[in-house]
Amino acid sequence: MTRVAVTGVTGYVGGRLVPELLAAGHQVRAVARRTHRLQGRPWADDVELAEADAGDLDQVRDALDGVDVAYYLIHSLGTGPRFAARDRRTALTFAQAAREAGVRRIVYLGGLYPEGKDLSPHLESRKEVGEILLASGVPTTVLRAAVIIGSGSASFEMMRYLTERLPVMTTPRWVDNRVQPIAIRDVLRYLVGSATMPADVNRSFDIGGPQVLRYRDMMQRYAAVAGLRPRVVLGVGALSPRLSSLWVSLVTPVPGPLARPLVESLVHEVVCDEHDIATYVPDPPEGLLGFDESVRLALQRIGEADVATRWSSASVPGAPSDPLPSDPDWAGGTLYRDERRTRVQAPADAVWQVLQAVGGERGWYSWSLAWRARGVLDRLWGGPGLRRGRRHPTRLTVDDAVDFWRVEEIVPGRMLRLRAEMRLPGLAWLELAVRPEADGSSTLRQLATFHPHGLPGQLYWAAVAPFHGVVFGGMQRGMRVAAERLVTSRTDVTGTGVSDPGGASS
Known part of the structure; x- marks a missing residue:
């Protein structure tokens, strides 16, 4: 039985990863700054809880003691210089703690970015964190994903609200950029599978779904799956990320400090350069989940009996695409x-x-x-x-x-x-x-x-x-x-x- 520690368990991916790891037979230690926030989770009695501040070396080392695999799912969001410095310090602390605790593998979920381009501060920080962990001396798997499709995913929620609320919209130029979205189900498959990679693997992997789409196409396909009329999307040429994020904040409930890094990431085309991950985590027999089916899964609980409580008091999702109680209040669509x-x-x-x-x-x-x-x-x-x-x-x-x-x-x-x-x-x-x-x-x-x-x-x-x-x-x-x-x-x-x-x- 592999002993794994998961940081970021109160976040979107971490909260969904824990039950998947348990289902795969792993022994899980959930690491959080305040473990009382985990009480009441359906899996809380099935995991070991460890309290640690991600910036405290001694606390993180103790939390990782005796662990085989450590998942690093901690991200800062912001637009100023401080968030990048905080990301850097936290990653360096985690890398040292994992090395000193004898961890055999680190798994990190970062962002997909184009090589050789000037990146947004958000993506640049994600890239730097991955490089720090790869240089830690502990074999590391870095998974790089673009837009994750699933209820509660910030990038998915932004697209959901823009599409649902605007039958006619004027948009910045980035809506014509190509994106390779991936279903949360497949992200979790790769994360779980990374726990058993060979000891000599120390590299990053691009992960994406089977389709490359323009952002405007994603909105149109979302509208079709959701039963909405086709959207009229009118380009307005150049529009700065700052103005774009203000526009997103005005139209959607996604908070401004989160909207800006999301928009800045979309300024780049984010398409996988390789699919080497399949060497270690083979694709499922039915193939990776396509965009339309990913959206359908994210919306499928609409209309079921638990919809009246799903945004605030649902217990455990029936699938990774479903909402969790820990998702932010603005996630899950308007109710x-x-x-x-x-x-x-x-x-x-x-x-x-x-x-x-x-x-x-x-x-x-x-x-x-x-x-x-x-x-x-x-x-x-x-x-x-x-x-x-x-x-x-x-x-x-x-x-x-x-x-x-x-x-x-x-x-x-x-x-x-x-x-x-x-x-x-x-x-x-x-x-x-x-x-x-x-x-x-x-x-x-x-x-x-x-x-x-x-x-x-x-x-x-x-x-x-x-x-x-x-x-x-x-x-x-x-x-x-x-x-x-x-x-x-x-x-x-x-x-x-x-x-x-x-x-x-x-």
């Missing part, structure tokens, strides 16, 4: 939320009876005229409207239709999740949940979630959001009143449910 909670002076079972009776003849517990108008508009746009009603007046099961919603998940007595089937420029869910309190009352939680589809989806949410206070606020108040009335009239409860749980909807 709008309207969450409301209220205390109900009724036990949880009474509230649950009210929740299960939602829709159909009993309505939605608020502003009935607005719900009817929305139903009529939906019919005019080709949707189901409110005409479907519901199969049973008081009981629901998964896949039941409830007006223009569909029951997606039920946790009996606790949670009901509905997926919208009305005509929308995006995907929407409504989650109703109840939690019992110690004093016999309950907390009613109502969460509306919307994943917009391109710019029309963004505009739709902006248009309807001002009415949520009336519609969703009124709905929550109506359900509270209905549950409290139910408590005072328990004689109205029959064996099939509540005789009038929707009495507050008129």
